Amino acid sequence: xxxxxxxxxxxxxxxxxxxxxxxxxxxxxxSLDPSSPTKKLNSNYEEFQANKENEADQAEKPDLTFLFxxxxxxxxxxxxDGDTSMYTESSIVSRxxxxxxxxxxxxxxxFMDLYQxxxxxxxxxxxxxxxxxxxxxxxxxxxxxxxxxKILDDDWKKDSRGQDKMSREMLFDAMFELCDVWCPxxxxxxYKEFFSQIKFRIRYEGYKDSSAYDIIS
Numbered sequence: 001x002x003x004x005x006x007x008x009x010x011x012x013x014x015x016x017x018x019x020x021x022x023x024x025x026x027x028x029x030x031s032l033d034p035s036s037p038t039k040k041l042n043s044n045y046e047e048f049q050a051n052k053e054n055e056a057d058q059a060e061k062p063d064l065t066f067l068f069x070x071x072x073x074x075x076x077x078x079x080x081d082g083d084t085s086m087y088t089e090s091s092i093v094s095r096x097x098x099x100x101x102x103x104x105x106x107x108x109x110x111f112m113d114l115y116q117x118x119x120x121x122x123x124x125x126x127x128x129x130x131x132x133x134x135x136x137x138x139x140x141x142x143x144x145x146x147x148x149x150k151i152l153d154d155d156w157k158k159d160s161r162g163q164d165k166m167s168r169e170m171l172f173d174a175m176f177e178l179c180d181v182w183c184p185x186x187x188x189x190x191y192k193e194f195f196s197q198i199k200f201r202i203r204y205e206g207y208k209d210s211s212a213y214d215i216i217s
Contacts, residue, residue, distance in 0.1 A: 001132060001155050001174040063184030068197055070141070079140065086186075094186045099176050107192040108175045111199055115171065122165035128156055138201045139182065 072078050085091060098104050116127050132152050136143060143151075159174040160166045166174075179191045 001135070001159050001178050064190055064193060064197075067182065067184065067194075068138075068201075073142065091186065095180055098180070098186065098188055098191060101188040101191075103188045104176070104179075104191045107195045108172055108179075111175060111195040112168065112171055114199065114202065117168070118165075121168055123168075123171055124165050125156060125160075128159070128166060134202045134205065135178070135198060137205060138198050 066072060067078065086095070115123050115131055117123050129152060132155070133148075136148060140148070155174075159170060161170060163170075175195075179194045183190050183194050
């Protein structure tokens with residue numbers, strides 16, 4: 001699920017996932033997985049900061065606020081923006097450690113409840129695709145349909161590990177990769193808020209006033 005992203009951002013869901021063993025991520029990822037090269041924002045974020053009206057809100061969670069801003073990609077697509085500092089040995093270890101943080105575990109398990117599993121607790125390709133499209137509609141709004149299809153196919157193969165279905169453990173790994181690549185900081189609170197924001201937007205998808213989504217405080 002990391003294909004929608006490319007690298008650990010400065011600030012999804014593209015084919016780019018963050019891979020603790022690899023400093024690079026695929027360039028066109030939707031990224032539900034962590035092999036993407038986009039973690040912290042550079043020119044994009046500076047431009048956004050310069051024009052941001054509400055300085056107080058921005059001080060709270062600037063990068064995460066930017067991530068969910070509908071005008072985010074006007075300067076440079078967020079999923080193409082990366083932060084090399086997220087790939088140092090110490091950063092990779094710190095990022096990996098978040099996977100065992102109770103707050104992160106709880107937020108991922110809560111988000112996974114949106115998936116409809118079979119009677120044995122497995123997720124099939126159809127359900128994976130249903131949720132993939134919803135996440136993509138939040139993180140990669142303007143992605144080309146043909147690109148998304150290719151990224152989705154690649155992510156399914158990677159996340160399902162070549163199986164016909166995904167276990168809850170596989171899904172957990174994919175979800176951690178997703179937030180790990182898209183979140184701007186190595187912060188369990190931010191990882192938790194990331195899923196809260198996506199869940200909120202999925203719940204109210206189709207609502208015409210996008211400003212109603214601006215609830216990050």
